[in-house]
Amino acid sequence: MAKSEGRLPTLMTSRLIAPCGMNCALCSGYLRAKKQCPGCRAADDGKPSYCVHCQISTCERLAKGELAFCGSDCDAFPCKRLKQLDKRYRAKYGMSMLDNLETIREIGVDKFVAKEKTRWTCPECGSLLCVHKTGCLTCGYVWNSGSGDLWEGNHAC
Ligand code: SF4
Numbered sequence: 001m002a003k004s005e006g007r008l009p010t011l012m013t014s015r016l017i018a019p020c021g022m023n024c025a026l027c028s029g030y031l032r033a034k035k036q037c038p039g040c041r042a043a044d045d046g047k048p049s050y051c052v053h054c055q056i057s058t059c060e061r062l063a064k065g066e067l068a069f070c071g072s073d074c075d076a077f078p079c080k081r082l083k084q085l086d087k088r089y090r091a092k093y094g095m096s097m098l099d100n101l102e103t104i105r106e107i108g109v110d111k112f113v114a115k116e117k118t119r120w121t122c123p124e125c126g127s128l129l130c131v132h133k134t135g136c137l138t139c140g141y142v143w144n145s146g147s148g149d150l151w152e153g154n155h156a157c
């Protein structure tokens with residue numbers, strides 16, 4: 001394995017897992033070289049406006065600060081907006097927020113993060129892979145030849 005020059009899996013923490021199940025550590029907004037987004041759970045400074053105004057992160061049930069994850073605690077789960085987001089991500093990126101939330105509910109967020117580190121580490125260079133891109137941002141290794149790079153946006157919401 002070549003030495004990594006990209007962002008490393010050790011950066012992935014539970015705080016980077018958004019309430020909707022998105023792993024912000026895999027987002028092109030988080031992984032890009034400049035103007036990196038700090039992730040959904042951070043303060044809005046540095047976030048793109050589409051994530052500041054995301055219908056899920058601004059959901060009144062989440063805004064009260066009582067729910068850690070949509071899938072763990074909300075009695076409306078999975079609501080229409082979450083299902084729409086999940087459908088788009090399944091189709092375009094081969095990743096499912098609902099599956100993530102189900103795993104978090106079953107094993108807890110810390111074990112989920114451990115699994116994600118294994119799943120999304122580039123086997124060629126050891127950097128974090130980006131869910132929005134077919135190839136590793138650092139070395140070009142193609143992890144997903146069937147999707148990604150299709151959506152002009154680079155965000156979850
Ligand atoms: S752009 Fe949105 S999905 Fe991407 S890291 Fe920022 S908050 Fe998370």
Ligand code: SF4
Pocket residue numbers: 055056059060061062067069070071074075076077078079080081082
């Ligand atoms: S699942 Fe519940 S908490 Fe999450 S966005 Fe929908 S209504 Fe809000």
Ligand SMILES: [Zn+2]
Pocket residue numbers: 122123124125126127136137138139140141
């Ligand atoms: Zn790589």
